[in-house]
Amino acid sequence: QVQLQESGPGLVNVSETLSLTCTVSGGSISEHYWSWIRQSPGKGLEWIGYIHYSGITNYNPSFKRRVTISVVRSKNQFSLELSAVTAADTARYYCARLGKTDGYVFDYWGQGTLVTVSS
Amino acid sequence: EIVLTQSPGTLSLSPGERATLSCRASQTVISNYLAWYQQIPGQPPRLLIYGASSRASGIPDRFSGSGSATDFTLTISRLEPEDFAVYYCLQYGSSPRTFGQGTKVEIK
Numbered sequence: 332q333v334q335l336q337e338s339g340p341g342l343v344n345v346s347e348t349l350s351l352t353c354t355v356s357g358g359s360i361s362e363h364y365w366s367w368i369r370q371s372p373g374k375g376l377e378w379i380g381y382i383h384y385s386g387i388t389n390y391n392p393s394f395k396r397r398v399t400i401s402v403v404r405s406k407n408q409f410s411l412e413l414s415a416v417t418a419a420d421t422a423r424y425y426c427a428r429l430g431k432t433d434g435y436v437f438d439y440w441g442q443g444t445l446v447t448v449s450s
Numbered sequence: 451e452i453v454l455t456q457s458p459g460t461l462s463l464s465p466g467e468r469a470t471l472s473c474r475a476s477q478t479v480i481s482n483y484l485a486w487y488q489q490i491p492g493q494p495p496r497l498l499i500y501g502a503s504s505r506a507s508g509i510p511d512r513f514s515g516s517g518s519a520t521d522f523t524l525t526i527s528r529l530e531p532e533d534f535a536v537y538y539c540l541q542y543g544s545s546p547r548t549f550g551q552g553t554k555v556e557i558k
Contacts, residue, residue: 376495376538376549391546425494432500434483434542440494 333358335426335441343420345450349413353426353441360384360407364429366437367400367411371422381429382409421448452477452541454550462558469526471553473539478519480543486515486524487538489552495538499524529555 339351366381380390430438487495499515
């Protein structure tokens with residue numbers, strides 16, 4: 332059974348870069364696409380972007396100029412960097428797997444990690 | 451981007467009753483790539499339905515999905531105590547992928 336676990340700072344200062352890592356266990360990162368999604372009371376669930384182990388990425392235009400998702404194959408991890416954060420980026424951040432169904436739906440999720448942006 | 455509107459915002463029902471949740475898209479959802487998720491407080495969303503009507507692995511058959519193009523429905527035939535939660539729809543046929551705002555199913 333695949334498991335995902337987010338890790339990273341729970342507090343980030345305004346204008347700085349939010350950095351999170353997702354560690355995948357129970358499966359190889361090279362076999363799927365992987366995604367970041369966030370959830371906040373104000374905006375609900377928002378898809379941030381996804382990556383394939385080959386390096387192919389697709390980002391939500393709402394984040395495009397600020398976001399980078401990358402893979403660390405040797406550690407079976409992928410990461411999220413979101414630059415120039417504001418209070419609006421305060422949210423619970425989830426990593427998720429895109430399953431091999433037609434269309435690639437998010438089938439496994441991590442428990443999420445709460446990130447607060449502080450001034 | 452495709453906007454998904456879920457209704458009602460809150461559904462108040464008793465255990466054993468039937469729940470019908472709606473998800474309406476602002477544009478046609480390509481290939482009916484529409485999924486439903488259940489979220490219990492403190493937990494991540496759990497995949498119930500994908501491709502509008504296919505149940506995910508391990509999901510009880512009291513959950514069913516239907517619809518096409520812009521109108522989709524999640525039906526829970528008989529509510530069990532563990533079904534009281536928030537339900538979200540997701541369209542994954544077009545980029546960016548977008549979620550609905552959720553329907554809360556609460557105990558009456």
